[in-house]
Amino acid sequence: MSHHSHEPQITVLPPNKEKIKQLWRVAGILAAVTAVEFVIAFTLAHGVLKTALFVGLTIVKAAYIVGEFMHLRHEVKVLIWSILIPLIFVVWMLVAFLWEGFTLPRI
Amino acid sequence: MSHAPATTAPGKSIWDGGISPMNVSYGKLMMWFFLLSDAFTFSGLLITYGLVRTSNHAYAGLPKDFHFAVDTWPIPEKVFEAVPFLHGVELPLVFVGIMTFILIMSSVTMVLAVEAGHRMDRIAVQKWMLWTIVGGAAFLSCQAWEWTHFIVGTDTPTVAKAFVNGEWVSHNVFGANLVENQYGPPAFADFFFFITGFHGFHVFSGVLLNFLIYYRTVTGMYDRRGSYEMVEKVGLYWHFVDLVWVFVFTFFYLV
Known part of the structure; x- marks a missing residue:
């Protein structure tokens, strides 16, 4: 089994529970904000307020995706x-x- | 990836060379700048949609009284109300909500693959990459169905009038193409095809890239390389696709 000498030595670390919990929390926030957008879509009349709310909530979602999922906030x-x-x-x-x-x- | 901390000798700037001032690898930095340029492209499409929409005659009445007309910009909840297997049932925006949920979930599984890659956990990377591919394929399937429904149209046509050989002629319009559609002005369907099509093409490329990463993980390439950074780079792309959908969802389907 001499050819195994070239196999790399891999050390697998245990899951980072804290980080995984944080990722699921962000996923929950994204789902919740989308749900709020749905409620607004069918309860508010079309107008400036509705559009402003949609834009605001979209920026919130974008900030979570870019900041946490794409990790930009920690760069x-x-x-x-x-x-x-x-x-x-x-x-x-x-x-x-x-x-x-x-x-x-x-x- | 671990990098040298951005500290320098006295009198030297971090830009004098030898260290990474942005503290990321070249590949990741270039992926960020590519995504920035891609963001400009999508902004161009979405903002031009805004221009054409605001310059068109907008419907002012209540949503329940709305009827399609070829010269009135439609309200999206009337256009996108169909769900597979539920023919004739009005479920506004439900299907696109399902699609949004699928894409957010595939973003979560992608970020879990990246987390597993940091720990050199090949089995977990495989598992989460596979789920991400499944999510992407599911989204594309949903989009194929939505496009088909949009192109074929509803049971009742919209009557359009055209001036042919000196007289007005009416004809029925079913569904949509690039020239005319039953939902509203031609530009409405054109933007639908271009914006969701361009995004869908990004999802398609993303699924191919994800599969490549999955394949290379399974064959042990990243273990031999000693780094799973490729998962991160493709992960950035995949999250960007999700990010674009967040904007398409708001500005095409909700507003």
């Missing part, structure tokens, strides 16, 4: 800002395009 600051600051362009595009959209019918 070094310079990496966090390298990802977040360029998103200003998305905000800019959003404001510019929606402004155009609301203006077009009045032309």
Whole structure:
């Protein structure tokens, strides 16, 4: 069995219970926020308030996915800002395009 | 992955070389920047949807009085109300809710695979990668059904009028294609196909990548390499696909 000498020595660590619990907690939050969005979709009338609530809850979900699942919250600051600051362009595009959209019918 | 802590000799900046200022490997950093560029692409699609939607005539009445018309932008809960095996039953947004749940769950199983990879636990990585692949395949199957239903349409058509050879002619529109659809203006179906299609293509690529990772885990490649970091990199991609769906769900189906 000399060929086994090249097999790597693997040390398997026990599950990190604390971390796994935290991940399931985040999953629970995501499911709960989605459930709240469903309730809002069928109880509130269409309008600014409804849209604002949807946008707010979506940002909450996005923050949990990017921060915890993608682990960005635990990275070094310079990496966090390298990802977040360029998103200003998305905000800019959003404001510019929606402004155009609301203006077009009045032309 | 363990890296040297970002400390430097006096007079030296962390950017002078020799250490990773961002404290992640090259591959992970590039995955982050790829995802950032992909986020711009999806933003372009979703924001343009916002532009066209806000510039179209919006329905102002109560949802229960709404009827499809080719010149009125539809309310999504009237379009997406079908569930497999329950023909004719109005269940607004239920099926898309199930799809959202499937994708969130597959994101959880992915992050559990990453956690197992940190511990070099091959058996657990295999298990959670397999569940993630199952989740992705389930989502794609749901999407195939939803597209079919969207294209075929409901039992009752929408009447559209067209000016042909000097006179107005009415014709029935069933379902949707890129030129006309029974739900609303042509742009509505166009955006549906492009946005959910582009996202679905990302899910499809993600399932292929996940399978590759699963295969390489099973054959012991990452054990030999001494690191399961590839699981993390593909995990980042998979979570991004889930993240995009969160936005598509809100801005295409809810608002």
